[in-house]
Amino acid sequence: MATDTKDRILDSAELLFAQQGIASTSLRAITDHADVNLASVNYHFQSKDALVQAVLNRRLNPINQKRMELLQALLQRPGGAPPTVEEILEAFYRPVTQEAIKTRREGRPIVALIGRMYTEPGELLASQIRAMMSQVAASYLDALSIALPGIPPPILFWRLQFSVGVLAHTFGAMHLIEGLARGRVNVNDSEDVLRQMIAFAAGGLRSPVQ
Amino acid sequence: MATDTKDRILDSAELLFAQQGIASTSLRAITDHADVNLASVNYHFQSKDALVQAVLNRRLNPINQKRMELLQALLQRPGGAPPTVEEILEAFYRPVTQEAIKTRREGRPIVALIGRMYTEPGELLASQIRAMMSQVAASYLDALSIALPGIPPPILFWRLQFSVGVLAHTFGAMHLIEGLARGRVNVNDSEDVLRQMIAFAAGGLRSPVQ
DNA sequence: CATTCAGTCAAACGTCCGTTTTAAGAATGG
DNA sequence: CCATTCTTAAAACGGACGTTTGACTGAATG
Known part of the structure; x- marks a missing residue:
């Protein structure tokens, strides 16, 4: 066996989830692609739901950790210059972009799954994302309120969410954007x-506000 | 019967698609909610795929038509003042926002489905959206290049897509945003x-560019 | 009145789903 | 070495899925 069964399942599940969506991907399709036995999914993970969580956590935990690291580096850098808006945004966007570059492969890339998860239905998924994002969102909101002291916090909150939307839509709907571009970009x-x-x-x- | 069977199916399908997602919503769940017979879906529509298309077309065609009307009104208004960026954006955003206000009801609103469709997998859905959006996107890109002559077209293309992302994410992930807001907005x-x-x-x- | 026909209905079609079971094989530790 | 645990394997479980069938309705048409 080339790699561990558990990793083979995660890799195949990730790819097929990104290509076809979570609900439309059966465990049989995953185990066929991974060339492992069907029952091994319920052995290594306990259920399809738990597999979904594992797939997302494997990618999102490093991304969010990197986001926090980059933000801390900006806030605590020698010289004490406050971070610019662009620097904060790059700290938020780059870990995902880096993942897009790293995992570029057959068909729709993995980041499409990341971009899509915000809008995927299901309370299990929503609470998982909320738990992972709340700390990151709060930290970035604090940083932005330093870089943009003139913007009232509620407006800054909206604008941070819009910034998340830019990232999520760009990677989640890249296939559509590519079709609309007609080679322009x-x-x-x-x-x-x-x-x-x-x-x-x-x-x-x-x-400007108002 | 209160309303036509076909409309009852469309209403229930729309609501359940928005709440649970397309793939996770069975025809039986739809016909149960609509209080119609299961076979009536395949009688009035031919398949679940065709039903999905009908549900989306019913909402998106009026929205995109309204978008085109509002844009034409801006471009051909008496006095000949060129449209501002804000006016163009309002023409693009308002028809969806209006739909959000109009169809606000039980559970997750209908616009969540509209916001989510950009990232839903499935080539059938993608080609449908591409066909509907390409004309609208081209017209708005033209209008924006008038309002912002200093921005190179390829960059304007990206920024229009980002503007779509703001809209799609805001309505598609509203339930997550609400959870993160904690009453701030x-x-x-x-x-x-x-x-x-x-x-x-x-x-x-x-x-500014560069 | 007989006939047509769009619409509804209960029931069944075959297929695919997530999960479980049971057993055989590999790996590990005494 | 045997005994124990971990991992894989084939097969089956009951249920849910989209779709089709064939009978039945009631109003419209000649």
């Missing part, structure tokens, strides 16, 4: 996409 | 949400 140039997202969200965050 | 004040989205996207569209 190169959707595979992840560094350029990151630059564009940061410039847009920075302008949005700084937008 | 009122997510049910649709007019305020619209104002916030316009201000953010306008700032993003105008953001």
Whole structure:
């Protein structure tokens, strides 16, 4: 066996979830793709629900950890210069973009799943995301209120959510954007996409109030 | 029978698709909720896929038609003043916001389905959205290039997609945003949400290049 | 009045689903 | 070495799925 059965299941589940969606992907499709026995899913994980959580946690925990690290580095950097809006946004966006570059492979990329999870139905998924995002969102909101002291906190809250929306939609609907682009832009140039997202969200965050 | 069977199916399907997702909603759940016979779905529509298309078309066609009307009104208004970025964004956002206000009812609103469809898997859905959006996107891109002559078209293309992302994420992930807000903002004040989205996207569209 | 026909209905079709069972094999530790 | 645990394997479980069938309705048509 090339790799561990558990990892093979996670890899195949991740890929098929990204391509076809979670509900439309059967355990049989996963185990066939992974070339493992069907029952091994319920042996290593306990249920399909638990597998879904494991798939998401494997990617999102490192991403959110990296987000917190990069933000801390900005806030505690030598010299004491306060972080700019662009720097905060890059700290938030880059870990996902990096994952997009790293896991680029057959068919729809893994980040499509990350971009889609915000809107996937199911209370189990929602509470999981809420638990993971609440700390990150609160920390970034604090940082933004330092970089943008003129924006009232409730408005800043909305604008942070909109910034999340820019990221989620860009990677979650990349296949649609690619179709609409008709070659006008190169959707595979992840560094350029990151630059564009940061410039847009920075302008949005700084937008005059009233 | 209170209303037509076909409409009862469409109403129930729309509601359940928004609440549970398309793939997770069975025809039996729809016909039970609509209080009609199971076979009537395959009689009035031909398949579940066709029902999904009908549900989306019923909402999206009027919205996109309204978008085109509002944009034309801006471009051809007496006096000949060119439309502002904010006016263009309002023409794009308001038809969806209006739908959110109009169809507010039990559980997750209908617009959640609209916000989610961009990231739903399935090539059938994707091609349908692409067909409906391409004309609207092209027209709004033209209008934006008039309002923002200094922004290169490829960058404007990205920023229009980001503006779509703001809308899609806000309505598609409203349940998550509400949970993160902890009462800091009122997510049910649709007019305020619209104002916030316009201000953010306008700032993003105008953001300095480089 | 006989006939047509769109619409509804209960029931069944075959298929696929997540999960469980039972047993055989590999790995591990005394 | 045997005994124990961990892992895989094939097969089956009951249930839910989308779809189809064939009979039945009631109003419209000639």
